Every structure is written in C-alpha cells, then in structure tokens.
Amino acid sequence: MKRCVIIGAGPAGVTAAETLRVFAENLEIIMLTGEPYPPYSPPAMVEYFLSGRPVHFWKGENFTEKLGIDYRSNSSVRKINPATKAVELANGETINYDKLLLAAGARLYSPLKGSDKKGIHNFKSLLAGEKMLDEVRAGRVKTSLIVGAGFIGVEIALLLIELGLQVRMLVRSRVMREMLDPETSAIVKGTLLERGVEIIEGNDADALEFVGSKSVEAVKMRSGIELKADLIIAATGLKPNLELLKDSGVKYDWGILVDNYLCTNISDIYAAGDIAETIDRLSGRRYAHANYPNAVAQGRIAALNMLGHNVEYTGSDSMNSLKHLGIPVMAAGIMEGEEIRIRTNDNLRKIWIRDGKLVGFRLAGDINSAGIFLSLMRRSVDITSLKEELLDTRFGMGFLIDSALDPSRKVIY
Amino acid sequence: MKTVFVQPERCVGCKQCEIACAVEHSQSKNLYQAVFEKPKPRPRVHVGPGVYLNSSFPNKCRHCDPAPCMAVCPTAAISRTSNQEIVLIDGNKCISCAMCALVCPFDVIRYYESTEALQDKVVALKCDHCVERQEKGLEPACVEVCKVDALLFGEINQLTKMASTKLARVVSVAAASASIETAAMPENLEAWRSWGRKISELNDR
Numbered sequence: 032m033k034r035c036v037i038i039g040a041g042p043a044g045v046t047a048a049e050t051l052r053v054f055a056e057n058l059e060i061i062m063l064t065g066e067p068y069p070p071y072s073p074p075a076m077v078e079y080f081l082s083g084r085p086v087h088f089w090k091g092e093n094f095t096e097k098l099g100i101d102y103r104s105n106s107s108v109r110k111i112n113p114a115t116k117a118v119e120l121a122n123g124e125t126i127n128y129d130k131l132l133l134a135a136g137a138r139l140y141s142p143l144k145g146s147d148k149k150g151i152h153n154f155k156s157l158l159a160g161e162k163m164l165d166e167v168r169a170g171r172v173k174t175s176l177i178v179g180a181g182f183i184g185v186e187i188a189l190l191l192i193e194l195g196l197q198v199r200m201l202v203r204s205r206v207m208r209e210m211l212d213p214e215t216s217a218i219v220k221g222t223l224l225e226r227g228v229e230i231i232e233g234n235d236a237d238a239l240e241f242v243g244s245k246s247v248e249a250v251k252m253r254s255g256i257e258l259k260a261d262l263i264i265a266a267t268g269l270k271p272n273l274e275l276l277k278d279s280g281v282k283y284d285w286g287i288l289v290d291n292y293l294c295t296n297i298s299d300i301y302a303a304g305d306i307a308e309t310i311d312r313l314s315g316r317r318y319a320h321a322n323y324p325n326a327v328a329q330g331r332i333a334a335l336n337m338l339g340h341n342v343e344y345t346g347s348d349s350m351n352s353l354k355h356l357g358i359p360v361m362a363a364g365i366m367e368g369e370e371i372r373i374r375t376n377d378n379l380r381k382i383w384i385r386d387g388k389l390v391g392f393r394l395a396g397d398i399n400s401a402g403i404f405l406s407l408m409r410r411s412v413d414i415t416s417l418k419e420e421l422l423d424t425r426f427g428m429g430f431l432i433d434s435a436l437d438p439s440r441k442v443i444y
Numbered sequence: 445m446k447t448v449f450v451q452p453e454r455c456v457g458c459k460q461c462e463i464a465c466a467v468e469h470s471q472s473k474n475l476y477q478a479v480f481e482k483p484k485p486r487p488r489v490h491v492g493p494g495v496y497l498n499s500s501f502p503n504k505c506r507h508c509d510p511a512p513c514m515a516v517c518p519t520a521a522i523s524r525t526s527n528q529e530i531v532l533i534d535g536n537k538c539i540s541c542a543m544c545a546l547v548c549p550f551d552v553i554r555y556y557e558s559t560e561a562l563q564d565k566v567v568a569l570k571c572d573h574c575v576e577r578q579e580k581g582l583e584p585a586c587v588e589v590c591k592v593d594a595l596l597f598g599e600i601n602q603l604t605k606m607a608s609t610k611l612a613r614v615v616s617v618a619a620a621s622a623s624i625e626t627a628a629m630p631e632n633l634e635a636w637r638s639w640g641r642k643i644s645e646l647n648d649r
Contacts (some may be wrong), residue, residue: 038623072518072519072520073518074516074518074519074543075519075539077539078519080537082562086537086539087519089518089519089520090520093642153620158631163582188526264447282583323516323518323543323549324515324543326517327516328515335622350546352542352543352545352546354539354540354541354542359542359555359647361542362613363546398542398546399551399554400551401545401546401548401551402545402547402548402549402550402551402552402553403541403549403550403551405546406548406549407551420495425490425492425493426491427490427493427502427503427551428501428503428550428551429452429491429492429494429495429499429501430492430493430494430495430499430502432452432494433452433494433495433496433499433501434495436452436453440495
C-alpha cells in the first residue's frame with residue numbers, strides 16, 4: 032500500500048490516520064472532508080459553544096500537518112469508483128487510492144413533512160452548529176423549538192438554555208426514550224424542567240410538519256396548532272452519509288455493511304464510525320453506533336486491517352453519558368432481564384441481569400462504580416454471588432477484591 | 445518502571461493515604477491549611493470497604509497501558525508522560541463528559557472542582573502517581589504514609605516477582621495435598637516426587 036485515502040475527518044478518520052502513521056511512516060495519507068475546519072471532536076462542540084475555548088480541535092489545529100497528512104478541507108466527495116480505485120471530488124478532481132476508508136459520518140435524519148424547507152437547524156456537524164450559533168450570537172433569536180428529545184436534542188436544549196434562549200422541546204412519548212428507562216427518563220425531564228425547558232409530549236415525528244412560506248417559520252402539530260420560534264432545530268435522528276456510494280457497488284443497508292475486520296464487500300474499501308453498521312457486543316444486533324468510543328475503536332481496527340494486520344473487531348458498545356444536565360446520567364447496555372434498582376431522591380441506580388450476567392445499567396446522580404459495571408458487562412462475568420451487593424452504596428473495588436480472594440464466592444474480576 | 449503495589453490483605457482501612465493524597469494535591473501542602481482551601485483538596489486514592497467486617501481496599505489508578513480512559517477522551521485531556529509511565533488528566537481540557545469514568549474498569553475517576561479548571565467547574569480527578577514528588581526522588585504520598593505496607597512503591601518487575609514467587613509457593617503447597625489429576629499418577633512420577641520430598645525433609649533437619 033502506497034496511498035491511503037480517508038473520507039471523513041471525525042474521530043474514526045482521525046484515529047485511523049494516527050494508527051496508519053504509527054505503523055507506516057512513509058505511507059501517503061490523504062484525508063478528505065467537506066467541512067472547512069481542521070479535524071474536530073463532535074462531543075466537545077457544546078463546550079466550545081459555551082465557553083469559546085477551542086477544546087473541540089482536540090488534536091491541535093495543526094495536527095494533520097504534524098502527522099504528515101495531506102488534509103483537504105472543503106473537499107466533498109461526489110462518488111467513488113472501485114473499478115478504477117478512484118475517488119471523485121465535487122470539483123471534478125479524481126484521486127486514486129490503494130486502500131480507502133469510508134468514515135464520512137452521519138447527518139440529520141428528519142422524517143417530518145417539510146424537512147426540505149430552508150432554515151431548519153441541526154447540530155450534527157460543526158458547520159451546522161456554527162450556523163445555528165451565528166443566529167444566537169447575532170442576537171437575532173430569542174425563542175427556540177427543538178423537535179426530538181434524544182441525546183442530541185437534550186444536549187442542544189441545555190446549550191440553548193445556558194445561552195439564554197427560551198427553549199421548547201417537542202417530544203414523542205418521553206425524553207431519551209431509546210436510551211433510558213421511564214424512571215431515569217423522568218429524572219432527566221425533571222431536571223430539564225427545572226432548568227427552564229418547556230417540554231411538549233405526544234408529538235410523533237410523522238404527525239408534525241415544518242411550515243413556512245419561504246423558509247421554516249413554525250412546526251405544525253397534529254391538532255393543527257402551529258408553534259412558532261425564531262430558531263427551529265431538528266434533532267430527530269441520524270442517517271449515515273451514503274450518497275457518495277451511489278452506483279459504487281459497496282453494500283449498505285441503513286449504514287455500510289462490514290465484516291469482522293471492518294472491510295466492506297469490496298476488498299481495499301473499509302468503513303468505520305457512524306457511517307458503518309457494526310454488531311453490538313451484547314445484543315448481537317447490527318446497527319450504526321454513533322458514539323465517540325466506538326468510532327475511535329473502529330478507526331483503529333480498520334487502519335490495522337488496511338495495513339494487513341488482521342485484527343478482529345470485537346463489537347460495539349451501546350453507552351453514553353449526559354453532561355451539562357446538572358446531575359450526571361449514564362447509560363450502558365440493554366434493558367432486558369431482571370431489573371434491580373435503588374433510589375434515594377434523585378440518585379437512581381438500575382441494573383439489568385440476564386442469565387447471571389450484568390447486561391445493562393442506568394445511573395443518575397451517583398455514578399460511582401460505573402466503570403466496574405461496564406467491565407463486568409463487557410466481559411460477561413458471572414455476578415450471581417455479587418447480586419445482593421451491586422446496589423450497596425458502598426459497592427466498589429473492595430467488594431470485588433474480597434470476592435476474588437475468597438474462592439467460595441466464585442467471582443473472577 | 446516504578447509503580448505502587450497494593451497488598452489488600454494488609455490494609456486496615458485507616459484512610460491515612462487519602463489524607464496524605466489530598467494534602468499532597470492541595471495548594472499549601474499542609475493539612476491544617478488544606479482544609480480551608482477552595483477548591484477543597486480531594487484524595488485520588490479511595491479506601492473502600494470490603495465484603496467482610498474489617499476488610500478494605502485502597503483503590504487507585506493503575507496507569508494502564510493502553511489506557512481505556514485515554515482512548516475515549518473526546519478532548520485529549522488524558523495523556524501519558526513522555527516516559528510512558530504515568531497517565532495524567534489535564535483539568536483545563538476536561539469537559540467532564542464522564543466517558544473516562546464509564547470505561548475505567550477500576551473505578552478510580554471522580555469529579556470535583558480543581559485548581560486546574562475554571563472556577564466552579566467540576567472536572568475529572570485521579571491519581572497522578574505523585575509525579576512532582578517522583579521528580580524529586582520521593583515516593584508517592586500514599587505509600588510514604590501507609591503504616592502497614594499495604595502500599596509499596598518500587599520497580600514493577602521486582603514487585604511482581606516477589607508476589608509471583610509467594611503465589612508459586614502457595615500453589616505448590618496446595619498441590620501437594622490435593623490433586624486435580626483425573627488418572628492415577630504413574631509409578632515413576634510418584635517415585636520422583638517422593639524422592640524430592642525425602643530430600644526436602646533431609647534438608648530441613
């Protein structure tokens with residue numbers, strides 16, 4: 032391999048480039064992104080918008096230069112041609128590759144009617160975020176309306192509240208429905224309400240419509256009522272950026288289909304990050320796991336395999352941690368099997384156990400031992416003899432060390 | 445490479461390591477002044493209770509390599525020192541997303557205000573292996589203060605060799621009294637073992 036082309040400059044693409052450089056000093060690495068910025072870290076965007084500190088350029092603004100990467104911003108890819116091993120840019124230029132990594136991420140997915148209207152904001156890229164913040168910084172907007180209350184929707188709501196806007200959220204059934212159980216979800220909702228966010232429930236995406244004459248002005252609800260706002264934001268979901276794969280022969284479903292080595296159906300073309308569908312370590316379900324740790328892990332594994340090292344990807348983790356809420360909230364794994372819980376005021380700890388194994392947990396307030404839970408979960412440790420102690424407020428490494436030293440307890444941490 | 449080695453069976457749960465750690469990471473480095481400081485100095489070693497009445501465990505960062513916390517940090521606030529021995533958190537870069545705490549299998553990361561961070565901002569705090577003390581040739585504060593040698597500081601290879609030798613002895617004693625063999629021991633092997641036992645007995649006389 033002489034030249035590797037990476038499409039995308041997010042956590043997956045950047046980690047892949049770093050890994051390639053460690054093992055191949057003289058490899059030509061070309062990184063393409065449609066955005067005008069140096070590589071940035073999406074989870075740090077909120078902090079950047081709040082404080083103005085450029086923490087989102089997490090590798091440094093001259094990272095690509097330092098690593099000897101041919102970095103091309105403002106370079107959208109129009110299509111790829113596996114037959115000639117070439118990438119075609121929007122400006123007509125073609126670039127040949129020996130190995131190609133598809134790490135172009137995902138974009139907003141909005142199933143609402145009127146989604147093609149101008150002026151609908153989203154938060155899925157720095158470019159989109161800056162556009163939204165330009166309105167806020169210029170003082171052009173006072174009120175905002177967010178459609179969707181998933182992880183990103185809640186993050187935007189908290190950001191806009193901090194920036195002094197009036198915030199309304201249109202929610203289907205409840206806040207962060209997919210990630211949280213009803214009880215933890217209610218804690219998040221309570222905190223959002225306390226922070227001044229107005230939450231309007233019972234609004235399925237297919238019953239809503241973006242309305243406005245030229246650009247979006249309001250969201251029309253099922254009842255016919257139109258909610259107006261200066262800033263209208265869609266946070267209805269994500270969709271992998273697959274347009275460039277048209278007629279390429281690369282197979283995809285919701286995201287790009289990859290094997291255990293993150294290779295697509297075409298050898299020499301790999302995929303990593305939000306654009307790829309990978310297997311969940313626990314549920315075995317295949318889907319696009321949009322989070323930073325998975326993107327980084329996949330970027331690394333894809334790079335190693337492009338270099339010919341044959342490293343298997345062991346699966347993605349469904350996990351997230353909500354910041355800026357005021358109280359920490361963590362979610363990992365699935366919510367199936369036996370549920371055990373303990374609650375004191377707004378401190379809630381919930382664990383799901385199936386066949387003697389910890390398969391998921393949700394924590395609000397007190398997040399101690401979260402890492403231990405995740406480790407027990409990922410390694411499928413038999414926790415039968417620990418079950419009574421997992422929710423003990425004093426639970427921690429001490430319990431595990433004692434259990435490991437005592438053979439009658441049969442816990443191997 | 446130097447490390448702190450924990451002997452949990454020796455820990456009596458006195459928490460003096462916690463106090464020494466908090467003082468070491470205070471601005472004044474003096475206990476009586478440290479308690480009045482803002483932000484309040486916090487320990488980065490945590491003595492947690494065990495399952496039994498009087499068991500406890502001093503839990504601190506293992507400075508893993510590769511470090512899972514470092515891999516998931518979305519602002520690159522977690523890094524290794526140039527000699528690769530110590531994992532450090534830069535409180536100024538931390539956005540307290542808590543991903544590091546979520547993936548730390550040893551549960552050593554806590555969130556508190558810090559002198560490194562902006563005022564009133566809570567950031568990730570964990571053991572820095574007393575990097576400043578080590579530069580002066582001192583051992584970490586928790587080790588220095590431990591009265592029962594539950595915490596030892598030294599070369600990692602020497603410490604693990606000491607522990608594995610001890611463990612090998614325990615296993616060989618246990619193996620002499622119990623056998624996991626499914627088939628009967630062949631006669632020649634049995635004779636070889638009994639010869640060894642005889643020699644040991646003679647040596648012990």
